[in-house]
Amino acid sequence: MNNWVTGAFVYIVVWWVVLFAVLPWGVRTPETPEPGMASSAPVEPRILRKFAITSVVAAVVWLVIFGVEQSGLISFREMARDML
Numbered sequence: 001m002n003n004w005v006t007g008a009f010v011y012i013v014v015w016w017v018v019l020f021a022v023l024p025w026g027v028r029t030p031e032t033p034e035p036g037m038a039s040s041a042p043v044e045p046r047i048l049r050k051f052a053i054t055s056v057v058a059a060v061v062w063l064v065i066f067g068v069e070q071s072g073l074i075s076f077r078e079m080a081r082d083m084l
Contacts, residue, residue: 015058
């Protein structure tokens with residue numbers, strides 16, 4: 001990740017992947033759903049809390065990816081050159 005645009009793009013992709021992993025945490029459905037409501041709709045989605053957790057976990061995952069890439073352990077540029 002030689003520039004901030006690449007780093008930001010990787011963070012955004014990681015953030016979305018982590019969000020879909022975090023969304024089902026703590027979901028409780030109502031015993032008797034209201035008429036017209038989906039029976040699978042959560043009682044309290046706590047979406048802001050899940051966004052905060054997602055941001056922290058995504059930052060940790062991004063730091064691991066950044067560290068691996070900067071260490072030279074895995075070179076994505078070399079992998080791309082080898083594909084051609």
